[in-house]
Amino acid sequence: MTTGFQRCGEFALALLLLLLCAAFRRTLEADPVTHMLVQLPALAWAGWLFAGVASVRRPRLEAAPTNAGGGAGLLIVFFGIVFWMLPRSIDGALTSPEIEAAKFLTVPFLVGAPLRLSWYRAHPILRGFLLSNALSMLGVLAWLYMAAPIRVCNSYLVEDQQRLGLAFLLVALSLAAIWGGRLFFKPDGGSAGDLLPDLKANGSTSYDT
Amino acid sequence: MSMTSTAAPSPQTGAVKVAMLISGAVFVLMMLVGVLMRAAQGDLLDLDPALFYQLMTAHGAGMVGTAGLSGAAIMWYFLGRHVALTRWVFHIFLALFLLGVVLILGAIFLGGFGAGWTFLFPLPAISGGAWDLGAAAAFLLGLVSIGVAFLLFYLEAGRAMISAYGGLGNALGWPLAFGGSTENAPPPTIIAAATVTVFNTLGIVVGAAVLVVSLINLYLPEFAVDALLAKNMIFFFGHVFINASIYMAVIAVYEVVPEYTGRPWKSSRIFALAWASTLLFVMAVYPHHLLQDLVMPGWMLIMGQVISYLSGIPLLAVTAFSLIVYLKGSDIRWDLAAGLLVLGVAGWSVGSVPAIMDGMISVNKVMHNTQWVPGHFHIYLLLGEVAMAFGFMAWLVRGDVAQSRFTTLDRLGIWVYIAGAGGFTLMFLISGALSVPRRWAVHMEDWLTQDRIATGFAVLAVLGALIFVLRFVGGLGRSSKA
């Protein structure tokens, strides 16, 4: 059960994340690795926390029949991620203030928030499928950035691009280790904020049918 | 005796029977393709090399895929005895599998794709004019579809086992293996299924990555792929996948043989340890496919040789040894199912001998990519996995146990199959020892005699297989009336 105190804390943390991302915008965006793997995830996390707090106040958010099974929300997340994986969008955020502003709105509210509102409603198999795919696709991204014959972002150096590729690979390997490890040693992992499928409940109570 | 014939019926007998019917039919069909290839090599038949290599690709993809399908059906069936599985997952699995088959067949026979089932980078993209990129893409997409099918299958299997046993570690039998705790020890089926679920999920994740990379590279060749890395990923995926099919099929032995011997197959500590080491070995042994890639790090090649040998120990000292003990200590009532299941374990064990030999670097220098290689893997597929699958099929439709008989036709089928498959694989080994390279559409004059003898044996093996499949179809008719 989330206490009011915890809720306040989460809300504050979300605000803090947004604030830090904005305040250290230049520093974070100077390097594609921190741009893609620190700033964007932090923004998404902020959205995740906001949605968590909001859904406590308005439980209907989390039970919206339109989002039964979490499919609609996860699809929004999917397109949000696809958009921000386009090198054009990343370049755009660096050169156009409008696109930069859009980033601060869409990553929290079209990636992080819908993920929080949909993830636990999704069938465990769908969640497992998405997680496994995330691993494969992070591997593919790693290769794409390391093997690209051209500079994909005009705003970043070629060597930064290759470093980003390597970073994607490391993220994929760490996520594989963390997710895999939990399946072995912490099967009851299903607490709030936990991305792991809620497996112990045998699915039946934790997700929509 | 409690765990045997009185077990609750598996929830999805119908779907499993459909999967086994498809498997049996494809096995026979692909064996016929094999006969054609051997006949063409023996110059008994005039096949255009382009067509030969298309048939070779179809034979490889078809056999590996169907070995996987039949293994998965066996695992699903018996896993359903122990944990609650979600029914629709198996239907989606079958549908995606068939979609993949359609794409692959289209790529091969409409698009002319013939790069071998291993789609070794960059051959799919560089065909020398034999097929276009669309065909290569359709083939790779077909494999992706089959990969997704298996991923969903294992996710559901994993979910069900984790929720029933509280964590994969427990389902793998690790408390039993490493702590000696017999409390709540999972049955052999669970330990085997959990092990396969772990390593094949990893294999599929790696396979998906290399497939997507290959697909992108087809259309954007400037995104270069490192040929050595691609080879490592492909052989990791391929090796793990084909091993998974055997390790899934052996579940039929654990579950069915006790019905005949009257002695339950129990999870002992050594059993759990064997599977724990198998988990490691299956994933670490794949460099034995790369022993002639001299740029590979030396330690990986040594690892390939050492683990290739070590892999034989759990098989011989645990599964085969236990089966032998059970056979010796009991008055088994033979029928087609029992005969084929025992044959499966025997064939698998026998096949491990030439496999381990080929896993030695110095042997590999003169045996790699000769017909020795198809020789050894045909032994433990044709006489191993496929025999187990046929055995499971026979068991599925054997009707009332008391009335189950070992008919003359059954005995004939088994002996024809053993003689055919045995002679056929022996010819491969002999040809390999005579330095005949594998995967050649046209053979030299000196090699024709062996090819022709092998073709004869292959026909016998197909006849045996045909008997098993027809018996199964007949049994389906009977059981639906009952």
Add this chain to the structure above:
Amino acid sequence: MRPFLAILAIALMGVTLIWQVTDGARAVTAEGARRLHAVERTPTMPSPYLTDMSGKTVRLQPDVGGVALVEFIYTACPTICRYAGDSFARLKGRLAAAGLAKGVRMFSVSFDPLRDDPMALSDYAETHGADGDIWKVGAPAVTDLRGLLSGYGVTVIADRFDGYEHNAAIHLIDERNRLVGIFDIDDIDGVVEAIRR
């Protein structure tokens, strides 16, 4: 039913969005988009005055009825700009051989005007054989630089060796000062072909 409709609607919107922002799945990088837009939208380019290698002032634009080829460089560049200079030299030879040199002006424009004084520019011109007639090497005023680069869509970033990385390319400018094509710096055939048309 409702979730199904929602999924359908989101899928439609999402595909439309991605289709739109990639110009119909044709450009996923900013550079790809810039090249595509040059051909499709032919935007008008700024034409500031440059100080060329002999200290004279020239305007960055084609002669009346002619075309211009523009590339961006900095003379201290150890790698890509040398390569660009070589390819411009070869291009000049090809154009002369094809009898196309008459209506063409070539500009190597420095984006490092602080360091690239006429002396540096003339060194560069000499190294690569820029004649000062058809092919001029010049630098804009510092105040014009930003507008020039953003007009062309060229992004210049500092690398770690006191130099720069930028999206190097050959820009084709028509007689009305519109950008009509962007080519890789080694795509000499492509440039010649485009000018012929």
Add this chain to the structure above:
Amino acid sequence: MQATILVISLLGMIAVIAIFLRAISHGATASQSGTVSDNIEQKRSRLIWGLLVFGVIVTAGSLWNWPHDAEASSDSISVNVTGGQWFWEMDRETVPAGKPIIFNVLSKDVNHGMGVYTADGTLLFQAQGMPGYVNKVKYIFENTGTFKILCMEFCGLSHHDMNASFKVVANASGEK
């Protein structure tokens, strides 16, 4: 070499078959008391330890001299062998007998396998050729004569037609 491998393998396979056949024919003759079960576990662990010890010996013996050693030495001669769809290119047509020859195996397009055969069709050694890498393999030819190169890795439509030959000549006349 190959004959020995075949014989050893066949003996191993026959042994496994014999054990299975014996078990099948001896069914129902063994007693089923608990002591036998202990005896079985003892046998099993003896089998495992036996296999392990045997494996250590064989592994050490077979790897003592690293089979893939391709160190260049002062008298070694390098040959570049390049595979392409569907031909072999060699930068020398003759090599001397008795000297270490280092084959640098390359590929112009896809994966190939350089298999070096004697004139009567015995495979002596092989190495993969793959794009972007140079695989080095060393061999000392003891006999002179014509040797063949066949392709060992499936490389497309004319994989089986991809062959070449070269000569091994007496040491003295070997080119510098």
